[in-house]
Amino acid sequence: xxxxxxxxxxxxxxxxxxxxxxxxxxxxxxxxxxxxxxxxxxxxxxxxxxxxxxxxxxxxxxxxxxxxxxxxxxxxxxxxxxxxxxxxxxxxxxxxxxxxxxxxxxxxxxxxxxxxxxxxxxxxxxxxxxxxxxxxxxxxxxxxxxxxxxxxxxxxxxxxxxxxxxxxxxxxxxxxxxxxxxxxxxxxxxxxxxxxxxxxxxxxxxxxxxxxxxxxxxxxxxxxxxxxxxxxxxxxxxxxxxxxxxxxxxxxxxxxxxxxxxxxxxxxxxxxxxxxxxxxxxxxxxxxxxxxxxxxxxxxxxxxxxxxxxxxxx
Amino acid sequence: xxxxxxxxxxxxxxxxxxxxxxxxxxxxxxxxxxxxxxxxxxxxxxxxxxxxxxxxxxxxxxxxxxxxxxxxxxxxxxxxxxxxxxxxxxxxxxx
Numbered sequence: 001x002x003x004x005x006x007x008x009x010x011x012x013x014x015x016x017x018x019x020x021x022x023x024x025x026x027x028x029x030x031x032x033x034x035x036x037x038x039x040x041x042x043x044x045x046x047x048x049x050x051x052x053x054x055x056x057x058x059x060x061x062x063x064x065x066x067x068x069x070x071x072x073x074x075x076x077x078x079x080x081x082x083x084x085x086x087x088x089x090x091x092x093x094x095x096x097x098x099x100x101x102x103x104x105x106x107x108x109x110x111x112x113x114x115x116x117x118x119x120x121x122x123x124x125x126x127x128x129x130x131x132x133x134x135x136x137x138x139x140x141x142x143x144x145x146x147x148x149x150x151x152x153x154x155x156x157x158x159x160x161x162x163x164x165x166x167x168x169x170x171x172x173x174x175x176x177x178x179x180x181x182x183x184x185x186x187x188x189x190x191x192x193x194x195x196x197x198x199x200x201x202x203x204x205x206x207x208x209x210x211x212x213x214x215x216x217x218x219x220x221x222x223x224x225x226x227x228x229x230x231x232x233x234x235x236x237x238x239x240x241x242x243x244x245x246x247x248x249x250x251x252x253x254x255x256x257x258x259x260x261x262x263x264x265x266x267x268x269x270x271x272x273x274x275x276x277x278x279x280x281x282x283x284x285x286x287x288x289x290x291x292x293x294x295x296x297x298x299x300x301x302x303x304x305x306x307x308x309x310x311x312x313x314x
Numbered sequence: 315x316x317x318x319x320x321x322x323x324x325x326x327x328x329x330x331x332x333x334x335x336x337x338x339x340x341x342x343x344x345x346x347x348x349x350x351x352x353x354x355x356x357x358x359x360x361x362x363x364x365x366x367x368x369x370x371x372x373x374x375x376x377x378x379x380x381x382x383x384x385x386x387x388x389x390x391x392x393x394x395x396x397x398x399x400x401x402x403x404x405x406x407x408x409x
Contacts, residue, residue: 025379075359082356086340089322095342096319152339159360301344302318308345 016217021147024090032216035209036146037091038107039218041098044084045109048102049283051077053117054126062120069166070123076159083152090148103288105275112199114277121174121181121188127167129189129196129234135160136230137200140220168237175241182242189238190246197261198269200227206266231259322371323349325356327363335367343368 009029015022022028051074058074061067085095101107112130117123138160141153174185201207201223213219221229231250238245249262271277320342326335338357343349349368357363377385393399402409 023379025376027380072359075355079356079359082341083339089340094319155339298320298344299318301348302320305345305348 013215016145016215019217020145021150022145023147031212032218033091035213035216035218036149037088037093039213040084040088040091040149041093041101042108042110044081044088044098045102045107046113047077047081047084049109049113049287052283052286053113053115053279054123056117057120057123060120061123066170073127073163073166076163080156080159083155084149087146087148087152091146099291103284103291105284108273110199111269111272111277112195113283114272114279115191115195116279118191119184119188121171121184122192124167124170124174124185125188125192127163127165128171128237129167129192130199131160131163131167132234133196133199133230135164136226136233143217143220145217171241171243175243185241186243189243193246194264194268195272197227197230197264198272200224200230202266202269228258231261235259320344320348323353323368324371324374325349325353326367326369327353327357328365329363331364335365338362340371 008027012022012028012032022032054070054074054077058067058070061070085098088098089095098107102109112133117126135157138153138157142150142157144150144153171185171189174181204210204222204224207223210219210222214222235245235250247262249260251260252258253260272280275281321344322340323343323346324340325338327338328335341349341352341356343352346368349370350366353366353368358366389395
């Protein structure tokens with residue numbers, strides 16, 4: 001029995017190595033399934049909770065155009081969450097259970113959403129920086145080994161690039177505006193730069209799951225590789241906007257043709273992961289309340305559907 | 315609070331006239347009408363479709379991947395089903 005199991009696992013790895021996609025009903029190691037459920041549901045939770053800091057600004061967007069755009073963006077985030085929950089369900093996870101785990105605090109979501117959005121410039125930073133980092137994380141996931149996850153990510157990535165551009169446009173408008181607007185942009189940038197670098201996760205040596213996820217081709221790049229890419233991509237954009245990157249150790253390294261940059265504050269990172277960030281409590285409370293406030297709608301819809309089905313039979 | 319999930323539905327979308335409906339994903343809905351509206355909101359926010367099919371997931375019967383080798387085997391050794399199996403002289407045109 002044991003040798004048979006081993007053979008199956010070897011066959012599975014051979015399929016992965018040949019860059020074949022794994023589909024829902026295929027045999028897969030339990031740990032592969034568990035890792036994916038954890039990663040995909042965590043990703044879905046992030047989309048869901050990610051609506052909160054931005055939803056916060058829908059009523060206060062500076063113009064009707066900005067309001068309509070932000071509304072569409074927040075709606076997209078809800079859609080992304082739904083694509084991802086569906087992908088996780090193909091692995092046997094239940095939607096109710098995933099939501100229950102989010103609401104009880106058992107499941108994690110991206111720590112970035114535990115930071116507050118204090119000014120309109122924060123909405124610019126969320127789109128430009130946070131979605132920019134998300135895109136870097138997500139583009140390689142379009143080729144991840146699990147088919148339904150990869151297909152969901154293709155749709156997410158298509159939509160995400162509008163998000164980043166709208167954020168950049170907000171920042172550009174502020175940076176080209178009055179000195180007060182420029183200062184607002186710089187102040188928001190100062191607060192978001194480091195937390196965005198944390199979005200790529202702990203350093204490679206502190207990320208125990210990375211190696212196996214790479215072997216299974218769930219992940220295609222390490223956390224540090226993506227973080228470096230992000231810095232190299234964003235510094236010229238910040239320069240274009242005339243924004244000062246809040247990192248005194250940042251400088252171009254001609255030998256490696258990339259930027260050297262300072263150390264992320266990992267104490268802060270772990271504090272926020274553990275639930276002690278500025279907004280952890282508020283975010284979770286808002287999510288739970290939205291879910292509970294909607295309970296009667298879910299029950300009524302189900303009762304209505306049942307009643308109609310019974311009528312159709314009789 | 316009830317732990318009763320809405321049923322799962324599979325969504326198929328025709329992206330434009332002349333093309334097949336293609337599976338795009340799934341969603342939860344209490345009934346077909348709601349599944350249709352949710353499918354529109356979740357999967358066609360950018361004009362991705364001109365027609366939607368929804369079907370409750372429990373009605374789909376799927377082949378078993380473990381049996382795929384034996385199941386699809388009858389097609390494997392009949393290369394003569396492909397036109398390239400036959401050699402046609404160079405001088406023959408329009409074939």
